[in-house]
Amino acid sequence: MATKVFIVDDHYMVIEGIRSLLQNEKGIEWLGHATNAASCMSFLHNQVPDIILMDISMPDKSGIDLCKEVKEKYPSVFIIGLSTFNQQSFIQKMMENGASGYVLKNATQEEIMEAIATVAKGKTYLSDGVSQVLKKQDDTGVVLTRREKEVLELVAEGMTNIEIGAKLFISPSTVDTHRNNLLTKFEAKNTASLIRLAAQKHFI
Amino acid sequence: MATKVFIVDDHYMVIEGIRSLLQNEKGIEWLGHATNAASCMSFLHNQVPDIILMDISMPDKSGIDLCKEVKEKYPSVFIIGLSTFNQQSFIQKMMENGASGYVLKNATQEEIMEAIATVAKGKTYLSDGVSQVLKKQDDTGVVLTRREKEVLELVAEGMTNIEIGAKLFISPSTVDTHRNNLLTKFEAKNTASLIRLAAQKHFI
DNA sequence: GGGATTATCCTGTTTTTCCGGGAGATAAAC
DNA sequence: GTTTATCTCCCGGAAAAACAGGATAATCCC
Numbered sequence: 001m002a003t004k005v006f007i008v009d010d011h012y013m014v015i016e017g018i019r020s021l022l023q024n025e026k027g028i029e030w031l032g033h034a035t036n037a038a039s040c041m042s043f044l045h046n047q048v049p050d051i052i053l054m055d056i057s058m059p060d061k062s063g064i065d066l067c068k069e070v071k072e073k074y075p076s077v078f079i080i081g082l083s084t085f086n087q088q089s090f091i092q093k094m095m096e097n098g099a100s101g102y103v104l105k106n107a108t109q110e111e112i113m114e115a116i117a118t119v120a121k122g123k124t125y126l127s128d129g130v131s132q133v134l135k136k137q138d139d140t141g142v143v144l145t146r147r148e149k150e151v152l153e154l155v156a157e158g159m160t161n162i163e164i165g166a167k168l169f170i171s172p173s174t175v176d177t178h179r180n181n182l183l184t185k186f187e188a189k190n191t192a193s194l195i196r197l198a199a200q201k202h203f204i
Numbered sequence: 205m206a207t208k209v210f211i212v213d214d215h216y217m218v219i220e221g222i223r224s225l226l227q228n229e230k231g232i233e234w235l236g237h238a239t240n241a242a243s244c245m246s247f248l249h250n251q252v253p254d255i256i257l258m259d260i261s262m263p264d265k266s267g268i269d270l271c272k273e274v275k276e277k278y279p280s281v282f283i284i285g286l287s288t289f290n291q292q293s294f295i296q297k298m299m300e301n302g303a304s305g306y307v308l309k310n311a312t313q314e315e316i317m318e319a320i321a322t323v324a325k326g327k328t329y330l331s332d333g334v335s336q337v338l339k340k341q342d343d344t345g346v347v348l349t350r351r352e353k354e355v356l357e358l359v360a361e362g363m364t365n366i367e368i369g370a371k372l373f374i375s376p377s378t379v380d381t382h383r384n385n386l387l388t389k390f391e392a393k394n395t396a397s398l399i400r401l402a403a404q405k406h407f408i
Numbered sequence: 409g410g411g412a413t414t415a416t417c418c419t420g421t422t423t424t425t426c427c428g429g430g431a432g433a434t435a436a437a438c
Numbered sequence: 439g440t441t442t443a444t445c446t447c448c449c450g451g452a453a454a455a456a457c458a459g460g461a462t463a464a465t466c467c468c
Binding site for chain 3: 350351352374375377378380381394
């Protein structure tokens with residue numbers, strides 16, 4: 001019995017690419033595609049695939065939320081996350097919401113096939129790159145204390161140590177210490193690179 | 205004479221999607237693809253297409269830099285930027301580096317065809333969404349000169365005025381002046397808020 | 409040719425940050 | 439009871455940024 005595959009992605013050329021890759025594969029039955037969450041749910045009313053390849057971002061709803069909704073209504077459907085982003089937080093949320101696998105958009109045909117085969121057996125599939133990113137979470141994670149976060153935000157707003165001290169009712173020396181700790185934790189050379197790194201890691 | 209098209213993208217499924225969309229089009233000759241910058245340059249040694257569809261991000265080099273390099277070595281090649289990101293700074297940099305067009309990865313087949321046809325005539329093609337994003341830049345009101353952008357990036361990297369001066373072969377006093385101009389243009393109180401604002405507006 | 413813009417460079421002063429340590433108090437974990 | 443983590447505060451000095459102006463030259467556009 002062929003595995004029925006459906007895809008949700010807002011990039012038509014991605015849909016076309018994967019369809020083209022899979023159309024000649026025995027054991028795979030291409031059911032169709034949707035370019036947004038609403039038409040995906042609409043399709044599922046009529047036909048439920050075995051596996052859905054689901055993009056992480058759609059115009060009307062995130063793939064993370066759609067994943068959750070689909071698993072709630074159609075628990076038998078396996079979902080493979082699909083994204084350009086190799087970002088730990090997206091991947092983790094997708095898996096938390098019931099996805100059985102996750103591949104990046106630079107995956108090869110073989111990898112997509114392997115993902116589909118593995119997930120069809122009820123197992124979890126994560127490509128090497130994805131696994132590494134999930135592991136890396138613990139390594140690169142900068143952990144800030146409550147006070148450090150407060151100071152960081154106020155520094156980013158452009159306040160001086162004296163101004164921050166006055167606002168938080170602490171000594172400018174205390175602010176100076178927190179600042180130095182922030183520089184150390186982010187491995188930043190000075191305030192400019194601290195703020196840039198903090199912005200990149202979405203602390204501010 | 206058919207228009208010879210080549211594509212550079214690290215997502216194989218995107219390559220496959222576009223190839224599939226274009227393969228039956230009269231007037232289009234599909235030359236091939238590369239999945240990174242190095243193999244793109246290698247290909248160009250042997251054959252130069254009329255048009256290159258070029259992703260913005262590659263593992264070994266950004267599409268922005270690759271665009272510049274290709275235009276320098278093969279000025280007759282038209283380049284169409286290709287990206288998931290509808291981000292003004294990427295698009296603008298691509299255009300500044302010699303791209304003749306830019307489309308997003310949610311573009312339709314018709315739109316890709318139109319982009320290719322327009323660019324093949326030597327004209328510039330920007331999809332509606334892309335044009336809007338470029339216009340929006342003017343709304344945010346911050347326009348930086350070439351030197352200011354350079355100084356801003358180096359400040360964000362954590363370099364001091366002396367270091368920046370040494371790197372750009374200008375006086376630290378000059379760097380100081382550019383810096384002050386940046387503070388004024390962003391209406392920032394100091395370097396911390398300058399970097400935060402610049403990050404928010406995607407200058408860095 | 410002239411005006412505007414950009415890029416260049418400067419001085420001296422004040423303010424702020426960074427550095428490299430030091431320290432005490434409190435609460436939680438072991 | 440001890441250790442760890444967090445928050446608090448400090449010092450002196452060096453480095454850097456900010457300030458508040460001033461100036462010349464090259465380039466671009468009308």
